[in-house]
Amino acid sequence: MNRKKGIMFLLLSLLIGTAHAQAIFSYGAKPVTKEEFLKAYNKNNTEEKPTDKAYREYLDLYIRFKIKVQAALDMKLDTMPNQLAELRAFRSQVVESYLKDEESLDALIDEAIERSAKDIHLAHIFVALPENPKDADVKKAQDKINAAAAQLKKGTDFGKVAAEFSEDPAAKTNKGEIGYITVFSLPYELESVAWSLAPGKYSTPFRSRSGFHIFKKIAERKAVGRIKVAQILISFPPDATDAQKLESKRRADSVYTVLQQGADFKELAEKISGDNISWQAGGEMPSFGVGRYDATFENAAFALSKDGELSKPVQTSFGYHIIKRLGREPIKTDKKDASLREEIKQQVQADNRADITKKALTKKVMAITSPKKQAVNQQHLWAFSDSILQRKQAPKFADLTPETPLISFAHKTYHLSDWQKYLETIRDFENLRAGRTMPELFDHYVEASAMDYYRDNLEEYNKDFAYQLNEFREGNLLFEIMQRKIWDAAAVDSNGLKKYYEAHKDKYWWESSADVILFTASNEKAAEDTKKKMRAKPFDWMNYIDSSDGMLQGDSGRFELGQIPVVDRTNFTNGLITASVKNETDNSISFAYIVKVYSQREPRNFNDARGFVINDYQTELEEQWIGELKKKYPVKVNEDVVKQLPK
Numbered sequence: 001m002n003r004k005k006g007i008m009f010l011l012l013s014l015l016i017g018t019a020h021a022q023a024i025f026s027y028g029a030k031p032v033t034k035e036e037f038l039k040a041y042n043k044n045n046t047e048e049k050p051t052d053k054a055y056r057e058y059l060d061l062y063i064r065f066k067i068k069v070q071a072a073l074d075m076k077l078d079t080m081p082n083q084l085a086e087l088r089a090f091r092s093q094v095v096e097s098y099l100k101d102e103e104s105l106d107a108l109i110d111e112a113i114e115r116s117a118k119d120i121h122l123a124h125i126f127v128a129l130p131e132n133p134k135d136a137d138v139k140k141a142q143d144k145i146n147a148a149a150a151q152l153k154k155g156t157d158f159g160k161v162a163a164e165f166s167e168d169p170a171a172k173t174n175k176g177e178i179g180y181i182t183v184f185s186l187p188y189e190l191e192s193v194a195w196s197l198a199p200g201k202y203s204t205p206f207r208s209r210s211g212f213h214i215f216k217k218i219a220e221r222k223a224v225g226r227i228k229v230a231q232i233l234i235s236f237p238p239d240a241t242d243a244q245k246l247e248s249k250r251r252a253d254s255v256y257t258v259l260q261q262g263a264d265f266k267e268l269a270e271k272i273s274g275d276n277i278s279w280q281a282g283g284e285m286p287s288f289g290v291g292r293y294d295a296t297f298e299n300a301a302f303a304l305s306k307d308g309e310l311s312k313p314v315q316t317s318f319g320y321h322i323i324k325r326l327g328r329e330p331i332k333t334d335k336k337d338a339s340l341r342e343e344i345k346q347q348v349q350a351d352n353r354a355d356i357t358k359k360a361l362t363k364k365v366m367a368i369t370s371p372k373k374q375a376v377n378q379q380h381l382w383a384f385s386d387s388i389l390q391r392k393q394a395p396k397f398a399d400l401t402p403e404t405p406l407i408s409f410a411h412k413t414y415h416l417s418d419w420q421k422y423l424e425t426i427r428d429f430e431n432l433r434a435g436r437t438m439p440e441l442f443d444h445y446v447e448a449s450a451m452d453y454y455r456d457n458l459e460e461y462n463k464d465f466a467y468q469l470n471e472f473r474e475g476n477l478l479f480e481i482m483q484r485k486i487w488d489a490a491a492v493d494s495n496g497l498k499k500y501y502e503a504h505k506d507k508y509w510w511e512s513s514a515d516v517i518l519f520t521a522s523n524e525k526a527a528e529d530t531k532k533k534m535r536a537k538p539f540d541w542m543n544y545i546d547s548s549d550g551m552l553q554g555d556s557g558r559f560e561l562g563q564i565p566v567v568d569r570t571n572f573t574n575g576l577i578t579a580s581v582k583n584e585t586d587n588s589i590s591f592a593y594i595v596k597v598y599s600q601r602e603p604r605n606f607n608d609a610r611g612f613v614i615n616d617y618q619t620e621l622e623e624q625w626i627g628e629l630k631k632k633y634p635v636k637v638n639e640d641v642v643k644q645l646p647k
Contacts, residue, residue, distance in 0.1 A: 028633035072477035104360035145212035179295030188353035230283035235274030235319035252313035252320035508609035515595040
């Protein structure tokens with residue numbers, strides 16, 4: 001051995017020695033790290049403070065678990081079709097929960113909590129775009145919004161400009177006034193524009209999917225939080241005449257007067273409220289914050305100073321509302337509040353701001369997976385691609401075949417045929433390709449391919465995912481091998497069971513017991529009716545069950561007296577019908593008919609003891625098997641590492 005090889009061998013020996021030194025135990029040549037053991041321990045012992053005794057007990061369980069799984073692997077049970085199918089199904093269930101960028105998600109949660117601390121009073125100028133705008137549509141809308149911006153620069157009043165230029169139908173009357181809003185009231189990109197403004201300032205024109213916007217922040221205030229109210233709506237139709245509106249107002253005033261005189265709000269709401277949803281709950285509405293309903297309605301609701309207070313009739317475009325305050329909830333702004341963070345997280349993920357986390361994840365995935373675009377004649381590739389999108393015959397190029405590689409990753413290559421399938425998928429969806437050049441579409445395909453590759457190989461990139469997948473795999477293997485080696489083996493080994501019973505008869509006794517017919521009735525009436533029948537003809541009990549239309553269930557057998565459901569102390573006698581016992585979980589009723597009482601302790605015969613014998617025999621077989629496995633996979637516990645486990 002030369003000097004260089006000797007040094008490498010020494011370094012390798014030291015590394016192996018260090019790795020085994022960190023193992024808490026090994027079985028055969030397989031080490032189990034302290035980290036793996038603690039992760040399993042902490043997951044299964046959440047309520048118990050770690051002690052030496054608890055660690056030792058779990059260490060013994062974990063050693064047994066690992067050598068059983070190793071035996072299953074040696075039998076190649078992991079290659080069985082059912083094992084592979086269940087692992088694939090589990091993987092597909094959990095993989096999406098790992099495809100999130102937690103860092104950007106946390107940042108969005110923090111931002112939303114910060115923004116929720118204040119309400120913003122906004123005005124708005126809006127110029128719409130059609131669903132799939134052409135260049136001419138965009139230019140026309142852009143010219144109009146720029147004209148509005150030019151008027152604002154000249155100092156023209158914002159409300160006047162909104163009334164003239166805004167395509168929001170309400171702008172003619174409300175001068176663009178939106179009222180107060182809070183976080184999540186607007187699409188995220190518009191919300192960000194609004195929150196970036198100083199009071200009294202307006203934004204430059206901003207384009208969204210729906211059109212162009214100019215916002216003005218009129219004022220801001222500390223968030224008023226959420227409120228819960230009930231309402232009675234005296235409605236009128238959208239095209240109501242002045243006379244109809246006046247009649248609705250008269251009715252609303254009369255209702256308000258009656259309420260002030262002590263009438264029941266809930267009863268009136270159920271009888272006369274025109275709100276198709278809240279009337280069924282006595283007018284009660286879900287709690288809400290600002291920016292959820294008509295500003296006039298919200299202002300009247302938040303103006304109520306105490307619970308139980310009524311508003312005078314308030315007019316909106318729906319009719320006249322009488323509002324009763326039920327409760328007020330101040331805004332929460334503590335970023336460390338776990339329940340608040342979870343609530344905001346759900347809103348973030350349901351909101352379009354979740355696109356930001358997707359983009360952040362895509363950026364990370366592109367860096368992690370490092371897709372490599374293969375050299376290809378782009379002129380030929382784009383001509384081929386255009387023909388696919390246009391459903392034309394694809395041109396033939398000598399340098400392009402279905403197997404031509406386009407993108408490669410560490411363990412997979414995507415070919416021209418894959419790109420063709422992608423184009424055939426998106427060509428019927430205008431929103432997926434509108435406004436994108438072919439190189440831009442291809443870049444998007446690279447990103448989508450990288451995400452697919454990342455998802456398919458997530459075990460290599462995410463340690464927690466790999467652990468959860470392996471945990472499921474090992475659990476399934478444990479169940480499979482226990483079924484084969486112990487559970488089924490014991491249950492079908494009649495001779496072994498009988499031999500075990502004969503050798504351990506003294507373990508299996510009947511304590512004071514009885515032959516019993518146990519009943520469960522769906523309600524008290526069904527129970528009492530059955531008891532009357534049992535007093536007359538007790539041994540027709542099966543007919544009573546068959547004719548009960550599912551209201552009655554029953555079974556018979558020998559039970560120890562302590563297993564029979566009774567109320568307090570009961571003097572068991574032959575022919576006794578026990579008092580009814582109500583089951584709190586489903587309000588069903590249980591009672592028993594006592595056929596025969598055995599007051600003395602008696603040995604169980606083999607048939608009576610069979611269930612207990614099977615359990616005990618399984619335990620004996622398992623202990624024998626564990627002994628064999630420990631010989632096959634010698635276990636060595638590293639006591640130094642055990643002593644270092646955190647207490």
